[in-house]
Amino acid sequence: MISGDILVTAGEVGQGSPQHLGHCPQQDPLWPGLTVHQHLEVYAAVRGMRKEDAAVTISRIAKALDLQKHLKTPARRLPAGEARKLCFALSVLGDPMVMLWDEPSVGMDLKGQCRMWKVIQTAMKGKERAAVLSTQYLEEAAAMCDRVAILVSGQLRYIGSLEDLKSKFGMSYHLEVKMTDVGQSDALHAEILRLFPHAARQERTSSLLIYKIPMEDALPLSQSFSKLEAAKRNFRLEEYSLSLHTLQQVFVDLTRDLEEHNPDVASNGSVERRPLHP
Template sequence: MAFKFRTGRSNRYIWSLTFILVNYAAFMNGDHNQVLYYICMLIPVFPPVGWIMFSGLNFLLYNDHMIFARWNYIYLPTLAPYVHGVIFAFLLRCLEMRYGEAVPGFDPIFRIQQRGRVPQQNKELPAEEPPEVQAERDRVRSAVTSLQQDQDLVIVNGLRKEYEVRTATSIFKKKKKLAVRNLSFGVKKGEVLGLLGPNGAGKSTTLKMISGGVAVTAGEVLLRGGDGAHLCPGALGWCPQQDPLWPHLTVLQHLEALAAIRGMGEEDAAHAISCIGRALDLLKHFKTQVRSLSAGEARKLSFAVSILGEPAVMLWDEPSVSVDPKGQRCMWKVIQASLRSRERAAVLCTQSLEEAAAMCDRVAVLVSGRLRYIGSIEDLKSKFGTSYHLQLKMAEVGQSDSVHTEILKLFPHAARQERTSSLLTYKIPVADALPLSRSFSKLEAAKRNFKLEEYSLSLNTLHQVFVELTRDAEEHDLEVASNGAVEQRRLHP
């Protein structure tokens, strides 16, 4: 029931009540209808209810011989729950695998723990990497081997994560899914490292492995406090993608509980809670239960919980999603304030380039589980943003081939990036586009000759740089479609 009616909670109770009433009715009629009686034996509640009713009402009426003659009323209901136990444990496991919910390995009742695996060294040889990614890998390797990690509070060395996923055809067949390949980076003291990348790039998986929530397949994560001591994952400030909140506790109860867990004194906790509440505009919600908060308010609370008690390392997985622009600015101020002490470090996973540009000292761009860039935003722009972006909107459908030939005549090194029936997009190297006055007069002439609706020529924005950088390897290799709606070509900085 819970699997089918996961959103409407009240439905489950209505269905359960209906289930019990049907059982009761079936039991009352089962005495007269043997087939119905045996079918009802398959229903979990039926045998115990029947047994209780039978024993309560009828035991006194029958002698030993008669009880034995009515064995199906005694022995069958007694044995049935054991058989049900086996059948339904199997069924539950199948459903959990099918719907992706918690399996008994993490079940709070059965407490069957997965066998701990000792993570291995990552044996995969790094693929050809950009120089800055290679330099970071070398820096991390030398920091680990020389045991001089004074600079970095977080060290991720050759991290790899494989998930086992069931195939669609069978719940027993498993295949491996590589979420993170061979990741190496360090987060320095006083630094906010931004983790950027398209959906499914492996950002959350990386943060989960750093936090200890997900076991690593290979590689290692080293964490240190500002004082140089080894840091246990419990001492991290962690704001995961899904709000880790209790629906029936109020905002204040959350903050007080977390302050107590972090071992803060009463006065310190009260002071810190009121400061955070004020900074994130949460004071007015202190008495509100989490289930009554809006998505953005709950997100702010998750973020507040992650910074309470001044943890040395903070991990934030898209903390400002659903938060309004004013709330985002408040969050950014809090991030800046928390990193004022140079003894702390943070990893901020975000989809917002504006947020990354405002908050991060360096950014790491992940694509398909691999690091494609690590460094400052300024370097990223100067490395990949030194070209012009030309967009042409055609008035008539079907003239794209002739316009394309003309553009290649005007800008011989132009690389076509996108083509739809009415839109053409090019990347043009600076050398081809300068002087701009000449480029604009050429484009004006093309506009007249081909009756273009409009065109624009601009420097690559950070957004375009990011789109280009994160274009998947498979996309790069898309064949030039002769009549396809979209066409993309590999571009080089």
Template sequence: VLNFMPYIIFINDFKLTMIIVSMVLLPSSTLEVFLIFLENRAEEYYEEFQEFIFHLSAVDLLVCLIPYVQTLLLVFILRCMELKCGQKVIRKDPVFRISPQIQNVPLNPEIHVDEDEDVQAERMRASSALTTSNINENPVIIASCLHKEYAGQRKSCFSKRKKKIAARNISFCVKKGEVLGLLGPNGAGKSSSIRMIAGITKPTGGQVELRVGECKSFLGQQGDGMVKFLGYCPQENVLWPTLTMKEHLEVYATVKGLQKEDAAIVISRYRELCFVLSILGNSPILLLDEPSTGIDPTGQQQIWQAIQAAVKNTEKSVLLTTHYLAEAEALCDRVAIMVSGRLRCIGSIQHLKRKFGKDYILELKVKEPSQVPLIHTEILNLFPQAAQQERFSSLLTFKLPIADVYPLSQAFYKLETVKHNFNLEEYSLSQCTLEKVFLEFFKKPEPENVDEEVDTTMRWKLLSYSDEP
């Protein structure tokens, strides 16, 4: 109907009022109505004055200006809709060539009373890195006091919205050639933190800076130059449904400035494709949000090997989020445990085991089951505070406090004596596992989140290093 409206208007008498109304109310027919108006006006002048040159009246001039005014108005409306409803991008607007809107994000220097000293030291390190360029470690990724709040759902029409805090003053630095892992269960704030660093989500407070050589990028200022420096693998598969895997690789290779031949690789799963797209182009900064989730053990091993090779060969700075303990132990130089949006501890895995591991685990494998009671008595004599954990026909497991074990040389001397006297097949004395360190932080809920619903279905999954599924 809209396409034939201009012709319907001119079937009977030519009326200027109808022209103006149709041009204003029917934007799709503006051009056709305008051309028909000029044609009819020219015919009228030619019939009356025998010439094609005619003078426009004020009303005619208004009709001529309507298409231009309408174009400017529609462009303005389109821009307003993009700013209000469109997704945030880190590049310049391809149509308007306008850089992303930069807003100053306030710092949020709130410090919890019971905060770990390593977390406080990391916050001071990040704050110093933002103000000082000549520091020894020269971090590439700097996050200082990142804070993110979301508006929660209302329980009723008259109740107030409760704020849901996804990240509480997160601060850390990642230097060149380092892999930092953010560990925690679902809902701990890992993805929110990495999305703020990638520039996808605007933080409520805090500051982020990315440094690559002489190039620096602050939060909200990642322009065209930073796109080639940043590789991002989101938690969800962000792929085009109509493109094949090969076409995805060709598109991303073009964006990264590579030849299509450089993107030749065989991939059989979409999650692996998202990971490959993030490392394509030799980006010095990698943000990996649970890259191996949903992949079989063989595929996980391949992803781990690719990350290790990338860090070893090109000294990439990698920020990795995961809830797989084996993945953290295999890849991360340092780990940070997050609980309810808070950074509870940060450091190397060995440092965390030594600091938060309260006990050692002693396992004894005996040859003669009849000697189990005697061995049990001897262990209690050597380590008075030992607590038996498991007991089988030929296997005993004890938990030893650190005070009974140190010094380690004396502990191993005692165990060697027990092995010789009771003819043990073997024994092992090990530190507390990373899993137990994690569970120590999850025993009690955060004070700020006591009234919130807690997902009790969380289970830790330990991955095997073997290639067999």
């Protein structure tokens, strides 16, 4: 179990200062019988807001998250996405100084996610605020976060800016080749290595080969596509794609790298401590 202290404005969080901390856990901390509006009123009172101010704030946040039509709905009748919106709304009510969000957008549709992102941007813009967001969606991290930390099986694999993450792990190309004749996979693999000498095969299925290609191997792109077009004709490939590594692929690479060096990860999640890769 991990434990520790959090200090905000020289006071310990949880010691008589609930207005300083907003929290959206994975499990929605909602009272089944209370309506959306009643939840917001209770949290506003706990945060020490005056009734007049609370009414204005509740109206504003309900509109921002498109919760107006659910204000009189008991929590037990809320769809999963609307319940997450309410949980998130409670975490930002009263403009707390520190906000902790644990996968707040799970269950939301794309419109709900975008509304939540706008609220976060408004809450953080030009203010002395701090927020920690955990998410499985790297697109969300890219849209919201100044710094990112990647955890794999409990180990910290990276912490820093997105730009630094891309420069260290993302300066490569992602090649996917789909075959029509699976009997040519070995010959095709040899051809890929001839065309791109430093290519590293990431995955292999019955009809699909996936490679990570260093940028220097793939440039200029015009030549790379000419080579791949020739391979497509010679090996009767169904299709191929060559694209820059995405953040999602970077995350997959980091996960795969840990599992390759620690075989027990996949079975029981226990790993030895190793220094972070540069």
